[in-house]
Amino acid sequence: MIEFQHKQKDLGPNTVSFGLVSPLKIVFMGTPEFAVASLDALVKAGFTIVGVITAPDKPAGRGMKLTESAVKKYAVEHGLNVLQPEKLKNPEFLDELKALQADLQIVVAFRMLPEVVWNMPRLGTVNLHGSLLPQYRGAAPINWAVINGEKETGVTTFKLQHAIDTGDILLRDSFPIGENETAGEVHDKMKEIGAQLLVKTVKGLAENSLNPQPQASASEADLKHAPKIFTETSKIDFNKTTEEVHNLVRGLSPFPGAFTTMDGKTLKIYRSEKNYPDTPNMPAEKPGDLITDGKQYLRFACADGYLEVKELQLEGKKKMNTQDFLRGYRY
Template sequence: MDAGQLRIVYMGTPDFAVEPLRRLVEGGYHVVGVVTVPDKPAGRGLKVQESAVKRYATQALPEVPLLQPVKLKDPTFVEAFRALSPDLAVVVAFRMLPEVIWAMPELGTFNLHASLLPQYRGAAPINWAVINGETETGVTTFLLNREIDCGAILMQRRLPISGTDTAGTVHDALMELGAGLVLETVDALAAGTVRPVVQPDAAESRLKPAPKIFKEDCRLVGEGKNWRDYPVRGLYDKIRGLSPYPGAWCGFRETTMKVLAAHCEAFSAGEVPQTADFDSDGRQYLRVACADGWLYVDRLQVAGKRAMETEEFLRGYRF
């Protein structure tokens, strides 16, 4: 079958999901429906916010049905989805689908995941790959089944992670790489040239998870511990992996501070720091001694204040 003739339903929510949809639309693929989350109030004013995918779809595909189900098993949504007569469904950063939906298209439903499956299954694969100091990640397309991120792999593409990359830079690179892979996967499924590969059993593999990140996961120094209990590189990688969002944090004097950017240096030969707290010259640097080196804070946000570079912060703070 010609890929351009496939009736495709696209399902996604955040910015990461916009680029693949854009590529499909601009590539002339036949997108017959878009599914995204309902609008919801957000921010201090609780202003109703639309998803990034909805904002793009309403502009680029004004004649295409846009579905925003609250419950994916709702009979009304199931019938509306069936009425689109999809040959293929594409899912990027959406919700877990019920079988009645993912099994409906003749060619199935595939998902784009921001890791090299079976590694980093879960909600935050980009963050955890950087936090864990990985030097490589990638994107995977796979067929949906009853288990989260466990379906048969269709295609993969790899991406190196540099020692200075953050979750933000890796996100943007994977967004571009993933968009291209979505089109490749659609073409391969239409042509019948891709053979799904079953993922290995988690019980037989050393797999690294990527669960949703909560506030306590972002804490740099655990309860009852101090900076000297941690290798400096591990803390630096954690800061990178949580930047720009949600941000690593720690206690600072009588408040808390988000560490938005940092760099690290090994101790000089014979250097034995005398302080277990933050050290500063009051003008240019703010640092703390870890187990094997200095962690320098380059950009920060003290609770209740705006984000700023360290030098700017120090101009208004007396050490």
């Protein structure tokens, strides 16, 4: 077993020494804000980050100004070596990556890696995934867990292999999802919990104390998937139950936003609550009907109750709470 020591000696501010073994060299791969928390946790834990791989700068905004990824901004601010390959199989990039002589690669919210990349380090490549694998494999695990009304979710670290999100599990950590929590709120909790789990994972790999476990076998019928969110996914069907519609709203908030139409314009709903009639009978209105007093509340009838809209955005307008919207809206 390799003894893990929090010693920095003369090895630099981002280095951890492991007994008589050379410091573990890590290449980090990630792009969005979610990944920054993990990179920051690794840096603060003292690990040697020999390279940061992130997406190329892209034009954005009205002026189409080149914009850096959140991970690149952090890496540059902390003096880390950054690589931004257009293609991961590019021979020049592969030579640069190999020259870093990483012992371990870590992937957080990045693109798919070819085998020549994920199989390069001696300790392989570890991925941090935003679900309790094997459930919710795919691109949007946070969104789908909320859309499906899960009461619990979590994070998993695992070793990459050929099939997506199927590698041997290293560590997992779970946490509850509140009844009205949005995907954005779950995301913000998850990035911090995931960052700490990743630090534990790297320490365990350094100490050779982890026991990778194959993902539990489950029939296709028992697996819940997390595919990419499309426009059709975001369209609200008020023929569904109030619970289902409420979960769709919070599962797509803040992005891309569940939507319906109002006076011929797209209306996005970002925050809602469930509202049920006093009697167990169906609402008098038909699903999709809008009910409002013009001052305090705005509701849509669903199959068994009402969706109470709390935060919304009408096409061409700013996002706002319901009361502010009603004060300025003319029917």
